Each structure stands twice: as structure tokens, then as C-alpha cells.
Amino acid sequence: MAQLQLGKFESPSPPSPRLEVGCYSTTTRIGKLExxxxxxxxxxxxxxxxEQFFGVDGTPDDVKVKLVAIHLEGRALQWHQAYVRSLGVEGKIVGWSEYVTAIISRFGDSGYEDPMADLKNLK
Incomplete structure (x- = not known):
């Protein structure tokens, strides 16, 4: 709660972001981001x-993979669980850059997407 002391208004410190099962969001000047x-x-x-969310939210590096993990679904979640088990690091921090490399290796494409080529290949 805010307190009034000797004529000065002290605002409480903002709540720290919490990881909750479900949807993580942050409120910005322009609204709520999920x-x-x-x-x-x-x-x-x-x-x-x-990366855009992390920048706006100021997400610390040691929280990024945990935040990602609760927002994975289907085959991405299955891959994540197997990946973490294969490293033998369950419950430990996996580095973000290492994780990005691994997830691109598993789900990535040739490096670019060409919507026109996809349209031309429709039969």
C-alpha cells in the first residue's frame, strides 16, 4: 500500500513479474502484451x-526459457521436454542463446520463407 509520511507520497515498488501457468502478459504504456x-x-x-516481448518486459536471461516453456503446445512442448531431459538439466537454467539454436535446428526452415513460391506450388 502507498503510505503518506510527513507530507510525502511514497508509491509501492511495482510487483515483480511472476511465472504463472497459463498466460504471461505485461502491461505497457500502449496496453497489455501477451x-x-x-x-x-x-x-x-x-x-x-x-525477443520483442523480452525487450518490452525487460525479461531477465535466466527466466526466458522457463517463460517460453509454459507457452509451448503440442509437438513443441514434447520437443522441449525431451531436449531438457537430454541435457540432464531439469530444474536448472538452460541458456537462451543455446535454446534458440536448438529450437531452430528442430523447427527451423531454410532461413527464409517465400509466400509467392508457396502459392506457385499449390496444385
Whole structure:
């Protein structure tokens, strides 16, 4: 609670971000941002949105993989669980850059997407 002491208004410190099962979001000057979910498709676009969220939220590096993990679904979640087990680091911190390399290796594409080529290949 805010306190009034000797004519000065002291505001409480803002609550620290918490990891909760479900949807993680942060409130900004422009509104509420929700963390992007990932099921295995469009990994590069998803990683871009994650990086943007981390920048706006000020997410610490040691929280990024944990935050990502609770927003994975389907085959992406299955991959994550197997990846963490294979490293023998369950409950420990996995580095973000190492994780990005691994998830691109598993779900990535050739490096770029060409929507026109996809349209031309429709039969």
C-alpha cells in the first residue's frame, strides 16, 4: 500500500513479474502484451515475437526459457521436454542463446520463407 509520511507520497515498488501457468502478459504504456504461444510452426516469426516481448518486459536471461516453456503446445512442448531431459538439466537454467539454436535446428526452415513460391506450388 502507498503510505503518506510527513507530507510525502511514497508509491509501492511495482510487483515483480511472476511465472504463472497459463498466460504471461505485461502491461505497457500502449496496453497489455501477451506472450506468444508456439506449437512448432513458424519458429523464426515466433522467436522474433519472443525477443520483442523480452525487450518490452525487460525479461531477465535466466527466466526466458522457463517463460517460453509454459507457452509451448503440442509437438513443441514434447520437443522441449525431451531436449531438457537430454541435457540432464531439469530444474536448472538452460541458456537462451543455446535454446534458440536448438529450437531452430528442430523447427527451423531454410532461413527464409517465400509466400509467392508457396502459392506457385499449390496444385
Amino acid at each position: 506472450f506468444p504461444r508456439f506449437c512448432g510452426d513458424g519458429v523464426r516469426d515466433w522467436l522474433y515475437r519472443c
